[in-house]
Amino acid sequence: MIKLADVSYVRLGTRDLEGATHFATEYLGLDVAERAKGSVYFKSDAREHTLCYFEGDPGDQVVCFEVEEQSHLDEAATQLESLGHPVRRGTASEAALRKVHDFIAFRDPTGNPIELAWRPAYSGRRYHGARDAGITGFSHVGLCSSDLARDEAFWTKVTNAQVSDRIGDAPLLRIDEVHHTIALFPSPKAGIQHINHQVETGDDIMRSHQFLKDRQVRMVFGPGRHPTSSAKFLYFEGPEGMVFEYSSGVREIADELLWRERQFMFEPKGFCKWGAKPNITEFNK
Numbered sequence: 359m360i361k362l363a364d365v366s367y368v369r370l371g372t373r374d375l376e377g378a379t380h381f382a383t384e385y386l387g388l389d390v391a392e393r394a395k396g397s398v399y400f401k402s403d404a405r406e407h408t409l410c411y412f413e414g415d416p417g418d419q420v421v422c423f424e425v426e427e428q429s430h431l432d433e434a435a436t437q438l439e440s441l442g443h444p445v446r447r448g449t450a451s452e453a454a455l456r457k458v459h460d461f462i463a464f465r466d467p468t469g470n471p472i473e474l475a476w477r478p479a480y481s482g483r484r485y486h487g488a489r490d491a492g493i494t495g496f497s498h499v500g501l502c503s504s505d506l507a508r509d510e511a512f513w514t515k516v517t518n519a520q521v522s523d524r525i526g527d528a529p530l531l532r533i534d535e536v537h538h539t540i541a542l543f544p545s546p547k548a549g550i551q552h553i554n555h556q557v558e559t560g561d562d563i564m565r566s567h568q569f570l571k572d573r574q575v576r577m578v579f580g581p582g583r584h585p586t587s588s589a590k591f592l593y594f595e596g597p598e599g600m601v602f603e604y605s606s607g608v609r610e611i612a613d614e615l616l617w618r619e620r621q622f623m624f625e626p627k628g629f630c631k632w633g634a635k636p637n638i639t640e641f642n643k
């Protein structure tokens with residue numbers, strides 16, 4: 359069993375690095391951690407970086423999870439290979455680009471590129487945000503799934519992920535006390551379905567809604583409130599159609615023994631208890 363300790367970062371290809379950087383700083387509210395040749399690193403919390411945009415194919419979307427021991431990488435590689443997932447060991451220069459000590463790369467059953475990293479860099483520099491969006495950190499990803507039952511089985515049997523709740527057959531998966539760190543949504547293609555940052559309060563959600571709307575950022579869902587995690591939320595569109603979510607007040611499951619996964623309807627009311635309707639393909643039948 360592969361123990362995922364945390365979600366570390368996402369890497370997104372872009373055809374317009376300057377445009378993506380403008381969005382990430384001025385609109386989303388991240389800090390530039392570093393500008394390198396052909397890529398920009400962004401900071402959203404105590405980590406050195408949690409997002410990297412690089413010049414390349416916008417279809418190249420990678421999510422990385424942290425593991426606690428270097429030996430976990432070898433164990434994971436053996437297990438993944440035996441299950442038919444080819445595994446690639448990161449080279450030293452690739453690890454340096456990711457600001458990690460060591461990593462492996464593979465694809466989940468849908469074909470989503472996944473990395474597992476040992477010792478991702480944390481930072482002594484505090485995140486403060488180019489604009490005051492109230493971000494407290496990078497928190498979860500939605501992943502596309504071409505077969506929800508198969509992919510739920512992959513994540514829950516091969517890794518420590520556990521189902522917290524389901525919306526239709528879409529599982530919200532936790533790897534620690536946070537209600538979910540990975541969520542799977544139906545899609546014929548592979549890729550990252552959305553990227554979530556937590557914000558401090560419901561006021562931050564509403565303030566960003568006004569701020570982003572005034573600047574013609576395309577709103578795709580909310581403001582609303584998830585019945586599952588109970589978080590208030592807002593979804594909007596970033597560069598190359600990527601969906602970004604802010605949410606505030608995500609449930610923590612402190613006592614797993616007392617928690618039973620719940621079933622919600624794959625309908626707008628399963629996604630929002632205030633009645634907002636998603637304009638997001640993967641959230642609609």
Ligand SMILES: O=C(O)c1cccc(O)c1O
Binds near residue numbers: 525530541552587
């Ligand atoms: O927070 C949630 O519960 C949630 C539910 C549906 C879809 C999401 O993206 C979520 O974050």
Ligand SMILES: [Fe+2]
Binds near residue numbers: 541552554
């Ligand atoms: Fe989400």
